[in-house]
Amino acid sequence: xxxNEEFAVVGKSKPRIDxxxxxxxxxxxxxxxxxxxxxxxxxxRSPYPHARIKRIDTSKAAALPGVVAVLTAKDVPGRNGFGAxxxxxxxxxxxxxxxxxxxxxxxxxxxxxxxxxALDLIKVDYEVLPAVFSPVEALSGNAPKVHDSGNLIxxxxxxxxxxxxxxxxxxxxxxxxxxxxxLEHAYLEPDVAVAYRGDxxxxxxxxxxxxxxxxxxxxxxxxxxxxxxxxxxxxxxxxGFGGKEDSPxxxxxxxxxxxxxxxxxxxxxxxxxxxxxxxxxxxxxxxRAKIGAKKDGTFVAFEGTIYNEQGAYASLGPVLPPAGGVxxxxxxxxxGPYQIPNIKVEGYLVYTNHPYGGAMxxxxxxxxxxxxxxxxxxxxxxxxxxxxxxxRKNCFELGSKTATGQxxxxxxxxxxxxxxxxxxxxxxxxKPTADPAKTGLQNKxxxxxxxxxxxRTSIGTTFDGTGVNLHLLEDGSVIIYQGLVEMGQGMxxxxxxxxxxxxxxxxxxxxxxxxxxxxxPESGPTVGSRCTTxxxxxxxxxxxxxxxxxxxxxxxxxxxxxxxxxxxxxxIFDKEKPEIKMELKExxxxxxxxxxxxxxxxxxxxxKPTLDPRTGQGNPYFVYTYATQMVxxxxxxxxxxxxxxxxxxxxxxxxxxxxxxxxGQIEGGIAMxxxxxxxxxxxxxxxxxxxxxxxDYLIPTAKDMPEIVSSIVEEPNVHGPFGAxxxxxxxxxxxxxxxxxxxxxxxxxxxxxxxxxSESVWNAMHSPKPKGR
Amino acid sequence: xxxxxxxxxxxxxxxxxxxxxxxxxxxxxRERLGLTGTKVGCREGECGTCSIIMNGRLVAxxxxxxxxxxxxxxxxxxxxxxxxxxxxxxxxxxxxxAIQCGFCTPAMVLAGKALLDRTPxxxxxxxxxxxxxxxxxxxxxxxxxxxxxxxxxxxxRR
Numbered sequence: 046x047x048x049n050e051e052f053a054v055v056g057k058s059k060p061r062i063d064x065x066x067x068x069x070x071x072x073x074x075x076x077x078x079x080x081x082x083x084x085x086x087x088x089x090r091s092p093y094p095h096a097r098i099k100r101i102d103t104s105k106a107a108a109l110p111g112v113v114a115v116l117t118a119k120d121v122p123g124r125n126g127f128g129a130x131x132x133x134x135x136x137x138x139x140x141x142x143x144x145x146x147x148x149x150x151x152x153x154x155x156x157x158x159x160x161x162x163a164l165d166l167i168k169v170d171y172e173v174l175p176a177v178f179s180p181v182e183a184l185s186g187n188a189p190k191v192h193d194s195g196n197l198i199x200x201x202x203x204x205x206x207x208x209x210x211x212x213x214x215x216x217x218x219x220x221x222x223x224x225x226x227x228l229e230h231a232y233l234e235p236d237v238a239v240a241y242r243g244d245x246x247x248x249x250x251x252x253x254x255x256x257x258x259x260x261x262x263x264x265x266x267x268x269x270x271x272x273x274x275x276x277x278x279x280x281x282x283x284x285g286f287g288g289k290e291d292s293p294x295x296x297x298x299x300x301x302x303x304x305x306x307x308x309x310x311x312x313x314x315x316x317x318x319x320x321x322x323x324x325x326x327x328x329x330x331x332x333r334a335k336i337g338a339k340k341d342g343t344f345v346a347f348e349g350t351i352y353n354e355q356g357a358y359a360s361l362g363p364v365l366p367p368a369g370g371v372x373x374x375x376x377x378x379x380x381g382p383y384q385i386p387n388i389k390v391e392g393y394l395v396y397t398n399h400p401y402g403g404a405m406x407x408x409x410x411x412x413x414x415x416x417x418x419x420x421x422x423x424x425x426x427x428x429x430x431x432x433x434x435x436x437r438k439n440c441f442e443l444g445s446k447t448a449t450g451q452x453x454x455x456x457x458x459x460x461x462x463x464x465x466x467x468x469x470x471x472x473x474x475x476k477p478t479a480d481p482a483k484t485g486l487q488n489k490x491x492x493x494x495x496x497x498x499x500x501r502t503s504i505g506t507t508f509d510g511t512g513v514n515l516h517l518l519e520d521g522s523v524i525i526y527q528g529l530v531e532m533g534q535g536m537x538x539x540x541x542x543x544x545x546x547x548x549x550x551x552x553x554x555x556x557x558x559x560x561x562x563x564x565x566p567e568s569g570p571t572v573g574s575r576c577t578t579x580x581x582x583x584x585x586x587x588x589x590x591x592x593x594x595x596x597x598x599x600x601x602x603x604x605x606x607x608x609x610x611x612x613x614x615x616x617i618f619d620k621e622k623p624e625i626k627m628e629l630k631e632x633x634x635x636x637x638x639x640x641x642x643x644x645x646x647x648x649x650x651x652x653k654p655t656l657d658p659r660t661g662q663g664n665p666y667f668v669y670t671y672a673t674q675m676v677x678x679x680x681x682x683x684x685x686x687x688x689x690x691x692x693x694x695x696x697x698x699x700x701x702x703x704x705x706x707x708x709g710q711i712e713g714g715i716a717m718x719x720x721x722x723x724x725x726x727x728x729x730x731x732x733x734x735x736x737x738x739x740x741d742y743l744i745p746t747a748k749d750m751p752e753i754v755s756s757i758v759e760e761p762n763v764h765g766p767f768g769a770x771x772x773x774x775x776x777x778x779x780x781x782x783x784x785x786x787x788x789x790x791x792x793x794x795x796x797x798x799x800x801x802x803s804e805s806v807w808n809a810m811h812s813p814k815p816k817g818r
Numbered sequence: 819x820x821x822x823x824x825x826x827x828x829x830x831x832x833x834x835x836x837x838x839x840x841x842x843x844x845x846x847x848r849e850r851l852g853l854t855g856t857k858v859g860c861r862e863g864e865c866g867t868c869s870i871i872m873n874g875r876l877v878a879x880x881x882x883x884x885x886x887x888x889x890x891x892x893x894x895x896x897x898x899x900x901x902x903x904x905x906x907x908x909x910x911x912x913x914x915x916a917i918q919c920g921f922c923t924p925a926m927v928l929a930g931k932a933l934l935d936r937t938p939x940x941x942x943x944x945x946x947x948x949x950x951x952x953x954x955x956x957x958x959x960x961x962x963x964x965x966x967x968x969x970x971x972x973x974x975r976r
Contacts, residue, residue, distance in 0.1 A: 064912040067920030068904065068927060070855020070895035077854035231955055233859045233867055233921040283857070283921030284955050317860045533919025533956045705915040709957060713918060716958030739864035739953065747946040747959040 053614045054545040054552050055767050058705035061538040062557070063531065075237045075253055075280040076314070083239070084113055086303050086313040087160040089150040089167050090323060091142035094398035094732030095176035095189060098141060098149065098169060106152060106166040111159035114307050115167065116151040122305070123269030127298045129259050129291055129403070130365050133192065134358040136267055136298050141174070143191055144357035144400055145732050146323035153303045153311050176732055180331065180354040180395035191357060191396035198355055198394040199364050201376040203448045203661035211346025211387025215337025219424050223334065223416040224798045227356075227727035228327035228720075230405055231744050234283020236324070237314040238296035240304035247274045248301050253282040254293035255530050256570035261562050267298045268305050275301075279560040282532035286717070287404030289532065290572055291360055292324040318737045325403025326727055328362065328371055329354045332416040334379070342430050344385045344439045347448075349416070351375055351392035353409075356401035361408075362394050367656040368505030368665030371402065375409030377656075377665050380448045381417035382441045382459055382499040388448045390661075398732050404572055406717060407774045410500055411781065415799065418496035418782030423795055426478050432786065433472055436497055437463050441671070450662045456770060458697030458760035459497065459671035465695040465756045466495070470675040481793035481810060490682050491690075492791025495675040496779035501666035502762075502771035503575035505654045511579040512566030515544065515587035517595065517643040521615065521630025523548060523555045525584070528568035529576045530560055534773055535706035536576045542702055543581045543766050547588035548595075549612025549629055566646070574670070574771025577702055579649055581766030587645030594641035599632040651764060668762045668770050671697040674715070674779045676787040677751075685807030687723060687788055689751035696775060697758040700768035704757065711755045711776045718780020720745045726800050826890045828853070829897025837884045844868045844879035846887075847894060855895035855924045859953075866952030869925035870894050876932040876951070895924035898931065907931050907969040916965040918956030925952045930966040939970055 049056035066072040103115040118125055118139030125139065126132035138149050150167050154160040175189045182188055183196040190196060212218060238252035248268060254260050257277040265272045277297070282289060292315075300313040315323070330353050337346035353372050355362040364373045376392040407414075425432035442460060445453045466472070475493040484490045503509055514526040523544055531537040541555040558564060568580065592612065599617040600607040603625055611620045618626035636643055655663035677690040692715055701707045724743045728735040736742045761768025781799055789795055794809040821836045828851060835850060847853045847870070859865035861880050868879040871893040898905040907930040910916070917923050926949055933940055933948040940948070945966045946959070954962065 058915070060912050061915070061917060063920070064917055065904075067917045067923050068908045068911050069899055070924040072920055073854060074857070074921065076858060077848070231953075232919075233865055233953060233955055234857070234919070235859065282919060283859075284919040286955065317862075317865075535918070709915050709918055709961060712958035712960045713956045714958075717955070738862060739860050740862055744953060744955060745958075746950045746953065747963065748950045750946075750959050753958060753960050 052546055054542045055702055058703055059538065059542060059552055061535050061706065062541055072281055074234055074283050075239065075251060080239055080310055080312065082310065084153040084155065084307060084309050084311045085157040085160050086151060086153045086300055086311050087164050088148045088299060089164045091138065091145060091147040091149055093142060093171055093173055094145050095174040096142050096171040097174060098138060099172055100170040101150060102168040103150060106163040109159065109163050109166060111155040112152060112163045113309065114153045114303055115163065116302060116306060120306060121267060121302060124266040127263040127267060127294055128359055129294060129361045130363050130370060131359040136302060144398055146400060147357065148299065151299055151303055153307055176398035178397055178399060178732060180352040180393065180397060183395045183397050184393060191398055196396045198359060198362065198396060199372060201364060201373050201392045203376055203388060203390045205448055205450060206387035208346055208348055208387050208389040212337045214345045216340040217424065217427050218335065218337045219420060219427060220335035221420055221423065221797060223332045223419060225330050225412045225415060227329045227400065228405060228725050229321055229727055229742055230286045230288030231739065232284030232286055232288055235315060235317060236292045236296050236320055237312065238293060238300045239310065239312045240300040241310040242304055242308055247276055248305060249276040249278060250297040250301050251278040251280055252293040252297055253280050253289055255285045255290040255532060255572060257528055257560055257562050258567055259290065259570055260294050260297045263294050264297050264301045268301060277562045279530050282530060285532040286406045287408065287572065288324060290570055291403040292320065295324060317739060321737045321742065322734060325360050325401050327405035328402030328409065328412065330375065330412040332412065334416045334420045336420055336424055338424060338428065342428055342435045342438050344383055346387040347380045347385045349379045349390040351379065353392055353394045354399065354402065355394050355396050356399040357396065358401040360401050360403040362402055364658065365506045367658055368654050371404065371409040375413050377449060378410045378499065379413040379417060382497060382671060383439045384441065384445045390448065399729060406714065407778050408573065411721060411778050414496065414498045414778045415782045418779060419785055419797065422786040422789065432495060433467060440497060449656060449665055451664045456668055456699055456760045456762040457671065458758040461758045462671055462673040462695035462697050463497065465758060466673040466675050466693050469754055469756060470693040472675060475790065478790050479793040484682055484792050487682060490680045490791040492678050492680060492787040492789065493675065494783050494785065494787030494790050495673065496782035496786060497673045498775065498779035499669045499671050500574065500775040500778055502578050502668050502670065503651055503666065504573040505666045507653060509569060510648060510650045511568050511583045513580060513583040513587050513647045514566055515584060515591065515645045515647065517548060517591050517633050519634045519637045521550060521554060521633050523550055525555065525557045526564050527580060528560045528562065528565035529580050530571040532571065534710060535703060538706060539577045539702045540580050540584055544584050544588060547585050548591060549614065549617065551615050574773040574775065578765045578769050578771055579651060581769060582649040583647030585766055586649060587647030590645030591643050595632055595636055595643065598636040598639060598641060599627060602632065602635060603627060668764055670770050670772060670775045672775050672779055674783040676783040678784065678787040678791055680788060680791040680806060682792065682810065685803035685810065687801065687803065687806060689719065691751050693754045694776065695756045695758060696772065697760050698772045699762035699765050699770035700759050701757050702767065702769055707757060707772055708755055710772050712753050714776025715753055715780050716745050716750055718777035719749060721777065722781035722784040722799055722801055724800050724802065822885065824884055824888050826887045826892055828892045829894060839883065839885055841884045842880055843882035843884055843887050846884050847879060853894045853896050857921055857924065859921065867922050867925050869928055869952055871928050871932050874935065876929050895928060898927065905931060906972050907934065907966060910965040910969040910972065914961045914965040914968060916957065916961040922952055922954045926954065926962050930969060933966065934970055934973060938973060942967065
């Protein structure tokens with residue numbers, strides 16, 4: 046791989062291109078924009094988790110002065126359903142409601158107050174139906190059916206070797222069950238969408254959306270329009286984390302429906318409570334995991350079962366062939382980044398009458414990671430081994446075979462992340478897990494814990510194309526038209542750096558046009574830690590199409606063979622005689638004058654996934670990112686309160702295109718993992734969320750976070766631009782298990798659920814230990 | 819509701835407005851004065867993205883009835899840039915990469931400024947305390963803390 050000195054722009058911590066707009070408060074999010082004369086919309090939502098709609102009377106609401114439209118299911122001109130994978134969620138429920146918060150009617154009025162008053166005037170007669178709130182119960186034969194198709198959405202499996210003989214070979218076998226709750230994304234910017242009709246028969250929706258093409262693909266059939274009549278404009282995102290892949294589809298289909306009926310500009314805003322009530326969450330899972338090992342620590346068998354609760358609607362849960370969707374990913378990731386000859390994992394994705402699971406940073410992997418990393422840690426105790434050594438002995442290295450039989454044949458720096466973390470954290474300080482009888486004697490107990498993890502780059506589906514139109518203009522400036530979204534991660538800065546490097550211009554001469562489906566080629570969604578890698582490759586392909594004619598012009602003008610010319614930082618020069626040079630902008634101007642093409646279209650699709658869903662064998666994803674995290678905690682043994690003292694993380698990301706932005710992803714991801722580990726949970730009782738709002742659903746503040754030390758390992762990815770692979774989701778994946786393992790090291794008792802609040806720590810300290818076998 | 823007149827200063831400019839007593843400062847700033855750098859994330863004082871400096875103290879503007887602002891001296895994010903020059907806290911946010919989605923950034927910058935105005939050399943614990951009323955879901959706070967720390971040091975060098 047090239048060293049950073051050979052690059053002009055890539056590998057440098059350039060300030061993000063939108064920094065000044067953001068730090069001055071000038072950047073306008075959708076709520077800051079003035080749309081002029083606009084109607085205000087509200088959604089009437091179901092108060093019941095499961096009920097049949099017998100009758101809806103909207104007459105009083107429609108008669109209220111100031112109300113412009115009241116719509117129900119019968120007013121949907123096209124398909125009354127939306128969803129990122131399967132359109133099973135009604136735009137407006139016609140026959141029945143499936144969770145508390147399901148949309149039943151829409152109102153548009155001259156102001157928000159009138160719209161809210163109108164909601165109260167809509168009368169809905171419900172027949173309350175029995176509801177089901179657990180994936181295990183939902184699978185039993187007599188459970189209420191959430192959808193007519195039945196509650197089991199899909200079963201995914203991975204099978205390798207012979208699990209029975211594998212466990213027969215084991216000297217030690219450990220089996221445990223882990224439980225993880227629904228989580229809220231808690232992006233700070235609330236969802237707002239604005240829609241309007243054009244005189245040309247188009248409908249435009251503006252919203253902060255991670256997946257404008259997914260939104261367009263849903264709005265068109267709902268309105269009965271061809272896709273080219275729907276335009277989605279992405280407004281700046283105040284955070285997304287996977288949630289805004291889904292929620293803007295929800296707001297867009299509804300607000301577009303109102304714009305379609307009224308012919309007016311309509312604005313739909315969800316309050317914080319409404320977002321928490323009605324939009325997607327992280328999937329809750331119950332995971333049973335069993336591992337078998339030899340006395341020397343060699344893993345011989347792994348078996349797992351996942352009960353994955355989808356909730357009322359499919360969202361991003363189901364399998365998008367062959368390995369897309371949250372569920373398939375959780376199943377594939379469950380055995381962890383370990384070489385194990387005999388593996389069987391089965392996962393059931395199940396409807397219930399709860400809110401629904403969607404994409405959230407890590408996409409099923411954090412749940413699986415909590416299970417395998419808590420399990421492996423407990424196994425180390427049983428074997429009397431250092432959990433570091435046990436992991437290092439069994440983890441992936443070059444040539445390892447995964448659970449799906451995929452050979453890890455490149456870009457594998459997991460052991461390097463282990464060794465880096467060990468050094469930075471001084472792991473050797475760790476003492477064997479405490480004897481619980483003794484920890485009770487100390488007021489404060491210190492614990493050190495760790496976890497490793499892996500995460501794919503991109504989404505594992507046969508359709509995974511990413512397009513870009515790249516233009517070099519006559520003054521040497523560059524414009525990028527593409528559809529992947531800046532949501533804080535710094536992706537537009539990263540791809541600008543790649544474009545600048547590839548074309549040989551300075552970063553400040555590159556501009557990324559805000560994604561708009563009317564100008565951007567299909568780029569896929571901004572998800573799956575795919576953007577820098579896939580869009581980076583598309584840009585390199587496009588840049589090549591520009592470079593050829595550009596360098597041809599320079600060659601003619603400088604009278605130098607083209608193969609000796611290099612473009613860098615705004616100049617084109619002879620690499621053997623650097624004094625022979627010209628400004629790149631001059632070459633661009635002259636090229637244009639000669640009628641040469643200075644535009645490129647890049648279309649990149651990663652190596653095709655080959656997973657066979659029947660056998661669970663094949664390559665689900667084309668490359669993985671790896672990480673190690675180590676955590677130091679102090680537990681107050683009188684109260685069970687946990688204080689984080691330090692977190693160290695090391696990440697193999699192939700190539701850091703912008704190290705500072707990368708660190709930002711690491712630190713922010715770890716903070717999200719801290720919330721998952723210690724404080725976050727959507728509390729549900731009989732289908733009703735008890736902690737709506739940020740007062741009762743707590744996320745980490747600055748006072749909850751410890752010092753984070755991170756390090757970057759670069760094992761280049763042959764399929765990535767400059768060797769890069771994905772980072773966005775990796776950092777929050779190992780954090781909950783690493784924290785759990787540190788707490789265990791302090792108190793000597795195991796915990797199998799998140800969030801680990803002080804009560805659960807205290808309870809673990811005062812309950813009998815489960816036995817391994 | 820009866821209209822009343824409220825008078826206060828925003829970013830050094832004297833303002834007099836006819837308002838209804840139940841209006842909130844955040845809405846007046848955003849909708850009447852166009853100062854949309856002050857954000858709305860929850861309307862219950864929990865997220866802190868509407869934080870502004872009022873009489874030298876950082877407050878959540880979504881919790882302030884407009885008449886409480888009578889006679890106040892208010893600074894919003896729009897008041898920090900002077901003649902095209904960024905405030906040192908803003909400069910350090912850029913330099914340290916303390917910005918991601920940007921939604922909490924104006925509030926965080928103001929929290930840093932309010933802290934440094936009364937505590938020129940804060941400890942990391944004091945910085946954490948000063949920004950703890952503002953949620954950030956993106957950064958993990960570390961780079962924000964480093965940026966404010968560097969701003970303090972840069973101010974000290976002047």
